[in-house]
Amino acid sequence: MTKKMEKKKPEHAPIIGFPPYEGELTVGGIKISQLAERVGSTPFYAYDRALITARIKEMRKYLPANLKIHYAMKANPMPAVVQHLSRIVDGLDLASTGEMAVALDTGMDPALISFAGPGKTEQELSQAIAAGVVINMESAREMENISRIAKQQGRKAKVAIRVNPDFELKSSGMKMGGGPQQFGVDAEQVPDMLKRLAELGLDFIGFHIFSGSQNLKEESLLEAQEKTLALATSLSRHAPNAPKKVNIGGGYGIPYFPGDKAVSLKNLGDGLSVLLQKFHETLPDTEVVIELGRFMVGEAGIYVTKIIDKKTSRGEVYLITDGGMHHHLAASGNFGQLIRKNYPVAIGNKLGGSAKEQVNIVGCLCTPLDRLGDKMTLPVAEVGDYVVLFQSGAYGLSASPTAFLGHPAPKEVLV
Numbered sequence: 001m002t003k004k005m006e007k008k009k010p011e012h013a014p015i016i017g018f019p020p021y022e023g024e025l026t027v028g029g030i031k032i033s034q035l036a037e038r039v040g041s042t043p044f045y046a047y048d049r050a051l052i053t054a055r056i057k058e059m060r061k062y063l064p065a066n067l068k069i070h071y072a073m074k075a076n077p078m079p080a081v082v083q084h085l086s087r088i089v090d091g092l093d094l095a096s097t098g099e100m101a102v103a104l105d106t107g108m109d110p111a112l113i114s115f116a117g118p119g120k121t122e123q124e125l126s127q128a129i130a131a132g133v134v135i136n137m138e139s140a141r142e143m144e145n146i147s148r149i150a151k152q153q154g155r156k157a158k159v160a161i162r163v164n165p166d167f168e169l170k171s172s173g174m175k176m177g178g179g180p181q182q183f184g185v186d187a188e189q190v191p192d193m194l195k196r197l198a199e200l201g202l203d204f205i206g207f208h209i210f211s212g213s214q215n216l217k218e219e220s221l222l223e224a225q226e227k228t229l230a231l232a233t234s235l236s237r238h239a240p241n242a243p244k245k246v247n248i249g250g251g252y253g254i255p256y257f258p259g260d261k262a263v264s265l266k267n268l269g270d271g272l273s274v275l276l277q278k279f280h281e282t283l284p285d286t287e288v289v290i291e292l293g294r295f296m297v298g299e300a301g302i303y304v305t306k307i308i309d310k311k312t313s314r315g316e317v318y319l320i321t322d323g324g325m326h327h328h329l330a331a332s333g334n335f336g337q338l339i340r341k342n343y344p345v346a347i348g349n350k351l352g353g354s355a356k357e358q359v360n361i362v363g364c365l366c367t368p369l370d371r372l373g374d375k376m377t378l379p380v381a382e383v384g385d386y387v388v389l390f391q392s393g394a395y396g397l398s399a400s401p402t403a404f405l406g407h408p409a410p411k412e413v414l415v
């Protein structure tokens with residue numbers, strides 16, 4: 001009976017990046033217990049550089065050769081991760097001067113760095129102009145500010161217009177384009193803005209059109225890319241010069257939950273190469289850029305916690321860990337999700353454990369929001385064992401309220 005019921009549940013796709021050795025999960029060939037000793041304390045995030053590299057290689061293999069690949073730093077701004085990626089991607093996209101500092105430290109050519117985000121202050125614009133990065137302008141007012149600050153500095157600012165498209169990316173985990181938005185300039189206002197841009201003499205680099213995040217539907221992604229390229233083509237007619245670059249966003253998702261299916265890079269690449277061919281008939285010299293965060297790093301990271309207590313409450317077993325939502329808000333279901341679902345989890349030092357039990361995994365915060373796993377069937381675990389959450393390389397630590405409840409922040413390690 002129970003076996004049958006278990007079989008019916010859609011399973012999570014197997015996690016292949018962290019192979020077992022002597023019953024323990026490994027990161028970059030290091031057993032989890034040894035890595036914990038090396039880091040010196042739990043909880044911690046560990047990212048595997050070989051997995052990140054493998055993902056980029058896979059993208060190069062299947063996506064069109066003339067497509068430029070940018071890393072969106074928001075997904076994981078750890079300096080060592082950004083440094084590693086800076087050597088294997090074509091550019092960095094960022095959304096704050098904090099991220100800009102990390103990006104510039106990598107040695108990446110500022111012309112290959114772009115700065116988006118609504119509400120850039122004069123100070124931030126000033127820094128960006130002095131740095132020579134491309135500014136993705138989010139409003140006409142911002143453009144006037146850039147023009148004035150650039151004149152004061154005696155520099156020519158490199159600018160792109162972030163366009164809020166007149167369509168949506170369907171089936172996105174987070175929509176960031178289409179309809180009314182705080183992001184970008186509505187497509188219908190862009191021709192006027194381009195006219196003004198020419199008057200101001202700004203260096204027009206191109207368009208940035210980002211419509212959504214965490215999307216696993218290939219048809220939706222390709223449909224949005226097709227509309228994005230068509231929109232960029234038609235807006236280009238109003239521009240002072242042909243765009244040098246068109247950033248078509250990204251939005252490729254990763255599987256988090258049972259039943260989620262990974263996207264096929266081959267299908268996406270095949271589709272996109274047809275779209276690019278058509279685009280280049282009108283704009284042969286315009287580079288097309290895709291910007292991805294989660295897809296590059298999300299599956300390369302784990303969050304490791306230790307079990308501090310184990311107790312039974314009215315028939316339910318609770319594993320109480322030293323981690324929680326203050327380090328990993330997304331896994332607790334409070335980062336924009338409508339319903340909480342379990343991230344894939346393992347008892348990192350008991351992979352082979354055959355005796356299983358159903359447990360609830362929680363953090364150490366004094367709030368019922370602090371849940372890391374509900375009713376999961378896992379090898380029987382005890383105090384001192386490691387609870388590991390997979391798919392944690394993106395929107396983990398930097399997207400979590402570390403100050404909440406005043407516990408120490410976790411460490412991060414790139415292995």
Ligand SMILES: *Cc1c(COP(=O)(O)O)cnc(C)c1O
Binds near residue numbers: 075214249251291292
């Ligand atoms: C958040 C964001 C990204 C990255 O999205 P992912 O889903 O992590 O790939 C890219 N571009 C912009 C403008 C963003 O705001």
